[in-house]
Amino acid sequence: MEQLTFQVPHMDCPAEEQLIRMQLAERTGIRRMEFDLPGRTLLITHSDDAALIERLLIELNLGAVLVGRTEVAAIEATDESDLQRRVLITVLVINAALFVIELITGLIAQSMGLIADSLDMLADAIVYGLSLYAVGRAASHKQQVAKISGYFQLCLGILGMAEVVRRFLGAGDEPGFMLMIGISLLALSGNAASLFVLQRARSQEVHMKASWIFTSNDVLVNIGVIIAGVLVFLTGSHLPDLVIGSVVFAMVCYGAFRILRMAR
Structure with missing residues (x-):
């Protein structure tokens, strides 16, 4: 071994x-x-x-x-399927719910930052969903679903970038900064809850060291949208919202490419 x-x-x-x-x-x-x-x-x-x-x-x-x-000395394989399913279902529900909330409020507030962050939540939900689907199934099933999800996510990212360009060229009103900040704080709480659930699950496995997860891309995105909301309020410009939206849409596209590479 x-x-x-x-x-x-x-x-x-x-x-x-x-x-x-x-x-x-x-x-x-x-x-x-x-x-x-x-x-x-x-x-x-x-x-x-x-x-x-x-x-x-x-x-x-x-x-x-x-x-x-x-x-190392020989050890027996650990069956983590039930634990993985429970954890993945929990974080999948959290991310899916936040996707819906952020997408709706992003459209209402006309905030590309919130819409982009909602798609980032969707990307995470896709990853967790694929992982949940893969538990106990053959690789062929996983790869088929991964390809579909990857292409879907890529299309969303490209459409989002196109909308950012359209708004940058003059279309669209100033986004609602209060919704941007408030919903991003909610999303930040949701990401913290997901990390807490994952961390607790890890600490219950005797073969894994408990470690504190103190950072993630999602948390940084949430903070970025909050900062963009503050800048929109201070400057009266929609440019901070478009900048953070562009960054997050690029992250969504990158995540899609990574899923597609994995599904080959």
């Missing part, structure tokens, strides 16, 4: 963890995976092909680098 240590620089939120779990779901020789998101570290205990595991991780383009290999 061998333990591989990977540094994964771009593994900074639970969505990346789920992508890795999905990517390695078919490797029956993997006995244990330990994720340290703050430390960007992944430990894999296995009796599989180390080179293949490394290649599968590299394919995700998260910057995974094998930094250590250690012989």
Whole structure:
């Protein structure tokens, strides 16, 4: 039995963890995976092909680098299916609900920042949904759904960028900064709740170290929209909203490309 240590620089939120779990779901020789998101570290205990595991991780383009290999005592595989389902259902519901809330209020407030953030929530919900669907199913099912979801997400991102350009050229009114700030605070709370649920689930697994997840891209996006709302209020301009919207739509498109690469 061998333990591989990977540094994964771009593994900074639970969505990346789920992508890795999905990517390695078919490797029956993997006995244990330990994720340290703050430390960007992944430990894999296995009796599989180390080179293949490394290649599968590299394919995700998260910057995974094998930094250590250690012989360890044999262990039994841990059945985490029920726990994973409960956790994934919880965070899926949170992200899906926030997607609907942010999308509706974003349209009402005419805020591209909120609309973009809602699509970022949708992107996370897609990742969690794919992970939930993949539990106990063959890779072919996972890949088919991943492709459909990836293309759907990419279309949304492109349409969002087109709308940003349209508004930048003069169409659209000043967004409602109060809704931007208020709903972003709600979304921030939702992301914190998701991280808390994931962290609690991790601490209940005897083979995983409890680690405090202190940052994620979603939290940064929420803070960005809040700052944009404040700047809209102070300047009376819609440009801060368009800037944060552009950034988040770009993130949504990047996430779509990553899902599509994984589904190949």
